[in-house]
Amino acid sequence: MIIETHIKQFSSPLYLESGRILEPYQIAYETYGTINSDKSNVILLCHALSGSHHASGTYDGETKAGWWNGLIGDGKAIDTSKFFIISTNVIGSCFGSTSPMSEQYPSSEPYRLKFPVVTIKDMVHAQIQLLSDLGIYHLKAIIGGSMGGMQALQFAVDYPNIADEIISLASTYATRPWTIGFNKVAVEAIRKDPRFMNGHYEKDAFIENGLDGLALGRIAGHISYLSPDSMDNKFGRNYVAKDGLFELFGRYEVERYMEYNTNNFSKIFDPLSYLYIVKAINTFNLTRGYDSLYQAILRIKSKVHLISFDSDYLFFPKEMEHIHNMMKRNGQYSTYINIDSNYGHDAFLVELEKFDYIIKNILED
Amino acid sequence: MIIETHIKQFSSPLYLESGRILEPYQIAYETYGTINSDKSNVILLCHALSGSHHASGTYDGETKAGWWNGLIGDGKAIDTSKFFIISTNVIGSCFGSTSPMSEQYPSSEPYRLKFPVVTIKDMVHAQIQLLSDLGIYHLKAIIGGSMGGMQALQFAVDYPNIADEIISLASTYATRPWTIGFNKVAVEAIRKDPRFMNGHYEKDAFIENGLDGLALGRIAGHISYLSPDSMDNKFGRNYVAKDGLFELFGRYEVERYMEYNTNNFSKIFDPLSYLYIVKAINTFNLTRGYDSLYQAILRIKSKVHLISFDSDYLFFPKEMEHIHNMMKRNGQYSTYINIDSNYGHDAFLVELEKFDYIIKNILED
Numbered sequence A, B: 001m002i003i004e005t006h007i008k009q010f011s012s013p014l015y016l017e018s019g020r021i022l023e024p025y026q027i028a029y030e031t032y033g034t035i036n037s038d039k040s041n042v043i044l045l046c047h048a049l050s051g052s053h054h055a056s057g058t059y060d061g062e063t064k065a066g067w068w069n070g071l072i073g074d075g076k077a078i079d080t081s082k083f084f085i086i087s088t089n090v091i092g093s094c095f096g097s098t099s100p101m102s103e104q105y106p107s108s109e110p111y112r113l114k115f116p117v118v119t120i121k122d123m124v125h126a127q128i129q130l131l132s133d134l135g136i137y138h139l140k141a142i143i144g145g146s147m148g149g150m151q152a153l154q155f156a157v158d159y160p161n162i163a164d165e166i167i168s169l170a171s172t173y174a175t176r177p178w179t180i181g182f183n184k185v186a187v188e189a190i191r192k193d194p195r196f197m198n199g200h201y202e203k204d205a206f207i208e209n210g211l212d213g214l215a216l217g218r219i220a221g222h223i224s225y226l227s228p229d230s231m232d233n234k235f236g237r238n239y240v241a242k243d244g245l246f247e248l249f250g251r252y253e254v255e256r257y258m259e260y261n262t263n264n265f266s267k268i269f270d271p272l273s274y275l276y277i278v279k280a281i282n283t284f285n286l287t288r289g290y291d292s293l294y295q296a297i298l299r300i301k302s303k304v305h306l307i308s309f310d311s312d313y314l315f316f317p318k319e320m321e322h323i324h325n326m327m328k329r330n331g332q333y334s335t336y337i338n339i340d341s342n343y344g345h346d347a348f349l350v351e352l353e354k355f356d357y358i359i360k361n362i363l364e365d
Helices: A120-133 A147-158 A177-192 A194-199 A212-225 A228-234 A253-268 A271-282 A293-298 A317-330 A356-364 B120-133 B147-158 B177-192 B194-199 B212-225 B228-234 B253-268 B271-282 B293-298 B317-330 B356-364
Strands: A006-010 A025-032 A042-046 A084-088 A139-145 A163-169 A303-309 A334-339 B006-010 B025-032 B042-046 B084-088 B139-145 B163-169 B303-309 B334-339
Touching (some): A006 A120, A025 A120, A042 A120, A042 A147, A084 A120, A120 A147, A120 A271, A147 A163, A147 A271, A163 A356, A177 A194, A177 A212, A177 A271, A177 B228, A194 A212, A212 A253, A212 A271, A212 B177, A228 B177, A253 B177, A293 A317, B006 B120, B025 B120, B042 B120, B042 B147, B084 B120, B120 B147, B139 B147, B139 B356, B147 B163, B163 B356, B177 B194, B177 B212, B177 B271, B212 B253, B212 B271, B293 B317, B303 B317, B303 B356, B317 B334
Parallel strands (some): A042 A084, A042 A139, A139 A163, A303 A334, B042 B084, B042 B139, B139 B163, B163 B303, B303 B334
Antiparallel strands (some): A006 A025, A025 A084, B025 B084
């Protein structure tokens, strides 16, 4: 499946939760499958912190498939022969939507640290504008994992009539200090990296060598995406063959993995975008804007499906279960399953065979 | 209790596990209580990564008590009216024992990165030399938590006849990649900090402003020392009053805590020492030097007492339980208790009332 990215530009302003205005703005997105005549087969897909709108297929001339390619396609769990999937890039991301490195109208200078803080609520609000511009006023389902799952839940609360089904994986109702702590490593490491220059770096400055600060932050990130047991299985106490056990900087396999992956990531992800998206995750709280979590949840009219992973050390299963229990008590429609896995948080990106049938059943029931 | 630090200098070399030699070397230590005539009341205390030999009492003119002051004293769990406690500073530490900032004989220049890698086995070996020099050939008990608990277990394996009782808290039989991952943040952050200058910084260079790299590494450390629930209790989602929710660098309480504590730590702890001690933790593996973990454990003759904490996210309870089960199967004497706590790894330094009676019972039985 060869995929193209679309860019939707909006001329009307986006009113942000902070009271600030983003204008003009744009959203990058992709679509998979074909929309039917009554537009009743539309699914919205929301991505996680390090993801993008590129969820499925490959770009012309490239080989790397989208982040949920195993789940999306002809006959797959999210069946492109039946559904029309819109996968959008969040506001603030460096992959095509308006971001801190976008020009701050009316100047041609990037916003950098003058970019307004955006929240999960704002990301969702922007996607509502996109749907509206595409003439889509109702969705079959909204699906997302991690930060994508936050967006799915925020849609459910803020726009109770928008979707029949909400599927949220490996997510939460409000980000806990544990996760804010992990993010803090990235925030401080980026800010303190001299090459970050308080946001005044050249565009593409890090393509060749990456940015140490972002790479450092990602080491903490990778810990939280895995689990103690998955690391045992993946790395054990294996030592990098050429490194000596008694060399101070000799490395265990887990250390090489961290170095390699985080350095690569810092070459492709913009550090300002990272700071802003992490801020959106930190400030995520379904309660904000309502009297209580109970009042927020009570607004939901969609069927909500919550999927957690046993060994998720970033967003713990009990956080999803809390939403489920609240909805059940209210007599709202909710299903919850905790998947047996030792892969950690990243299971939602990796162990697709453990939950693809659940998603298929929800969508095709 | 006013305490003084002693320094013991050794003229004979310390043969290290790496094959390298440390010469000359010295160990800083403190003692509490009075040794009896037959030297049968001696307890050895081993400290953790960020600790020192200053476990109890206060120095003349200071107010801050040692790290286990609540546990050590007249009538306390480790009763100074009954026992003579020797608390030593590990080789590599910046608090008085020979370290990377010590002069490399015969020059007067510090070792810096030429300091040999030291292991938990080496730390224990050095303490054996100290005991020997003090004319002490048998101990009532060896006690330690975290890295101190590693030392206690390494004593049990390497020197089966040295102690009657081994008490190891919040520790493990071998460091897992999960923990090595957390340590990796510190290793990379220190190395990449320009002010670290590959170890060629001036002595006391960081007393005033600290070292960002070490502070960054400690943020990851603090995450691993707490737990998701303890962070909920300690910080919740509280925001620092003067910071705005929609300011990019506005902070949650958990973020302020991380900033404050880690920056302070980086003013008092030497970054080279940190790198070497972290290396000792990473390379800790009771199996090394023996055919298998089973063969290593089988050597133990002391009574071993293992105490874990339910919510320890650094060294998980099952790691201690694994040792206990192995010893039980072998018919060796071992007790194991998993303390109900949501404080995380740091419980061994904080929730003393949850296990002080256990230690008292072991020592006075």
